[in-house]
Amino acid sequence: MLTAFAIVTDGLVYAAYLFLVAVGLTLIFGVMKILNVTHGSFYAFGAYGAATAAGIWFDRGLPDAGGFLFMALFAMAIGLLIGIIIERGTLRFVYGRDEVVVVLVTYAIFLILEDVIVLIWGPRSYAAYQPMVAAGSIDVGDLTLSIYDIGLVVLAGVVAAAGRWALKYTRYGRLLTVVIFDRETAAAYGINVTVVYTVTFLIGAMLGALGGAVMAPKISVTLGIGVEVIVLAFAVVAIGGMGSVEGALIGALIVGISRAAAVHLVPQLELFVIYAVMALVLGFRPYGLFSQVQPRKI
Amino acid sequence: MDIRWSLVASVALSLAYTGGASAQQAPAADAPPVKLGIVTFLSGPAASPFGVPSRNGAEIVIEALNAGKAPAPYNTVGFGGTKIEAKYVDEAGSTAQVVTEFRNLVQRDKMDAVVGYISSGSCLAVTPVAEELQALTVYFDCGTPRIFEEKARKYVFRPPPHATMDNTAAARFLLAKKKDIKLLSGINQNYAWGQDSWRDFVGAMKALAPKAAVDKELMPKLFAGEYGAEISTLLTSKSEALHTSFWDGDLESFVYQSQARGLSRRMPILGTAVESVIWRLKDKLPDGTIVGARGANGPLAPDNAYSRWFKQIYTERYNSPPNYPAYQMALSLLGLKVAWESAQKKKGSGKPTTDEVVASFEGISFDAPSGLVRMALGNGHQGIQDTAYGIYKFNKQKNEGEVVDIMRFPAECVNPPAGQNADDWIRDGMKGAKC
Numbered sequence: 218m219l220t221a222f223a224i225v226t227d228g229l230v231y232a233a234y235l236f237l238v239a240v241g242l243t244l245i246f247g248v249m250k251i252l253n254v255t256h257g258s259f260y261a262f263g264a265y266g267a268a269t270a271a272g273i274w275f276d277r278g279l280p281d282a283g284g285f286l287f288m289a290l291f292a293m294a295i296g297l298l299i300g301i302i303i304e305r306g307t308l309r310f311v312y313g314r315d316e317v318v319v320v321l322v323t324y325a326i327f328l329i330l331e332d333v334i335v336l337i338w339g340p341r342s343y344a345a346y347q348p349m350v351a352a353g354s355i356d357v358g359d360l361t362l363s364i365y366d367i368g369l370v371v372l373a374g375v376v377a378a379a380g381r382w383a384l385k386y387t388r389y390g391r392l393l394t395v396v397i398f399d400r401e402t403a404a405a406y407g408i409n410v411t412v413v414y415t416v417t418f419l420i421g422a423m424l425g426a427l428g429g430a431v432m433a434p435k436i437s438v439t440l441g442i443g444v445e446v447i448v449l450a451f452a453v454v455a456i457g458g459m460g461s462v463e464g465a466l467i468g469a470l471i472v473g474i475s476r477a478a479a480v481h482l483v484p485q486l487e488l489f490v491i492y493a494v495m496a497l498v499l500g501f502r503p504y505g506l507f508s509q510v511q512p513r514k515i
Numbered sequence: 516m517d518i519r520w521s522l523v524a525s526v527a528l529s530l531a532y533t534g535g536a537s538a539q540q541a542p543a544a545d546a547p548p549v550k551l552g553i554v555t556f557l558s559g560p561a562a563s564p565f566g567v568p569s570r571n572g573a574e575i576v577i578e579a580l581n582a583g584k585a586p587a588p589y590n591t592v593g594f595g596g597t598k599i600e601a602k603y604v605d606e607a608g609s610t611a612q613v614v615t616e617f618r619n620l621v622q623r624d625k626m627d628a629v630v631g632y633i634s635s636g637s638c639l640a641v642t643p644v645a646e647e648l649q650a651l652t653v654y655f656d657c658g659t660p661r662i663f664e665e666k667a668r669k670y671v672f673r674p675p676p677h678a679t680m681d682n683t684a685a686a687r688f689l690l691a692k693k694k695d696i697k698l699l700s701g702i703n704q705n706y707a708w709g710q711d712s713w714r715d716f717v718g719a720m721k722a723l724a725p726k727a728a729v730d731k732e733l734m735p736k737l738f739a740g741e742y743g744a745e746i747s748t749l750l751t752s753k754s755e756a757l758h759t760s761f762w763d764g765d766l767e768s769f770v771y772q773s774q775a776r777g778l779s780r781r782m783p784i785l786g787t788a789v790e791s792v793i794w795r796l797k798d799k800l801p802d803g804t805i806v807g808a809r810g811a812n813g814p815l816a817p818d819n820a821y822s823r824w825f826k827q828i829y830t831e832r833y834n835s836p837p838n839y840p841a842y843q844m845a846l847s848l849l850g851l852k853v854a855w856e857s858a859q860k861k862k863g864s865g866k867p868t869t870d871e872v873v874a875s876f877e878g879i880s881f882d883a884p885s886g887l888v889r890m891a892l893g894n895g896h897q898g899i900q901d902t903a904y905g906i907y908k909f910n911k912q913k914n915e916g917e918v919v920d921i922m923r924f925p926a927e928c929v930n931p932p933a934g935q936n937a938d939d940w941i942r943d944g945m946k947g948a949k950c
Contacts, residue, residue, distance in 0.1 A: 219751055223744075223747040223748070223751065226743075226747070227743045227744035227747050228744075230743045231741055231743060231744065234741055332558075335558060340557070340562035340563050340566070340567050341563045341567070342564075342763065342767065342795070344767065344771070344795070344799075346799065349772075349775050350774075352775075354775055354776055354777065359750060360747060360750055360751070361750060361776040361777045362776065363772070363775040363776055365775065366743060432740070432741075435740075435771060436740045436741075436764065436767075436768040436771070437765075437766075437771075439560055439563055439763065439764040439767075440558065440562060441559050441560040441738065441764075442560075442738070442764070444738075445739070445740060446740075476744065477744040477747075480733070480735075480744035480745055481747070481748050484731070484732060484748070485734070487705075487733075487734070487735060487736075488705060488735075488736045
């Protein structure tokens, strides 16, 4: 019973982490059809930004409560800034080019940004543990749960609900849905697709940075963290269906619960199980669980 | 010729020869420098904990040697009176890239020796190329014992001990503190370093305490970052100790997350590479953590003239005490200096050849900040040293961590004897260990 409870709670926490990292990636792909490798950089810059903000806030002895909010906002501001530079500075020049070319461009930017991190923050690692320590823990039987982790699950739920609401019930969300479905038709109806692209990319960049900011208190912010994240995020998005927010949520839950079960029951399969699940899903649904039917264009 | 004149002539000739030799032994001021390629991680996740400290260690030691300001017998300028010129190269990248850079150092840059390599993968890839190019290569950190067990080597040396010692000593320390331990767990990264460390530790525990059983055997992927499920698994275990060879980011992340969930109140962490992060983690590292430093490095170093000197010059320059990769770099450079100067002395004049340095390096003993090094394994190419473990305690007054209750283990107690494979030695119950 305790093990089952632990699998569910651990799975939810891991899923929350995966969803927060993957949602921006899937949004950008859905609208712009760009497999954005730079998303790993958004995550890394978000984490470094949050660690910097933690230093600014907590070194001055400011109250814990506002610290996390400051970290998240600071990180998202960095995400916004980098997003503007990348989208306006490079990506807009390759819109409409072959998808492979665009992937290579985002990969090149990712490599450049890895070195930019070294230039700004140096090779040392940073800590931003204060919010997690301040949040404390609760005991449930033999298990001690971190309240910060519970907050992470709640935050992921809020982001998922907000994303769904924004897409379904706001004007911009409906415009976005039209562009996702068919860019050319959307343009023919007078939608400024270029603006939609820019705004979507910036939202995706800020979500990626938010993912880094919320993970920063749990990890050592060090070089290379973006690389690890991007691989997992791709797996989640592939399972859920490229471009689907609901898909990213379900994909994250499937991966999170499967991995937690493996760690508790067959730890040797911990890594294997993530990709086994992905292979299984793609075997039956080659475009992911929530992929949309693609009309054939003549 | 009169015998007396003969004698006088002989003495005169002899003096002339000796004088000439002496003049040649003290190189001219414009003598070309000894060129060293220093290879370590300058980017990527291993840069912060290992690469940069070792680069700093190299920089500060070379500077001291060139100024002739190291403690005796290392107080001659550079290597044998010739100043050292270092070129620093990043180890990050694929093994193919590492090998290419090694070839560049040897063939293009004409380095006299290459000192470097943290990753065991790099060392395994570079070794055959170093032998092929007949290039003097000194490994300062990589831990795999396979380098000298698979084949005899001529041009490759590793003065710091290999990783077997870390885990056999860890088992001995744990049993000294918890002699009736019945259950233990491990969390190690799922790649060669983590797997080898866990295998050696479990093997040593089986030999020394057959009744101690393994409960959880966790192998998350390298740089996983999130360890919630692993921590829950450990919280449900009745293990009395947790072995880990985690390092840097993974270690710090695991400590933050496990501390938030009270894991250290259930079982102490035994970390074979914990020392590399104690200066950063400070009070976040739980008291009672068993600290390993891949040898008697850092706070486990013996109190001798070399350790005091090295700690002082490093701390003054970098505002932080040196960690174990810095100690291992210093050790390797001092070993190379001893071999170089011994070869130069034997030659009598001029710069020694690579083969002459190699011949002098084999089987030497020398003092280092981490204690006496004896090149006793691998036909004199692999060093052994005494090692130590201790227990972490945060000192609130000084606002820094310290290691107490230090226990030292003789080199022959925790290393396999010459000619024996480390795996086999552990599997056979570490026979012949002199403790």
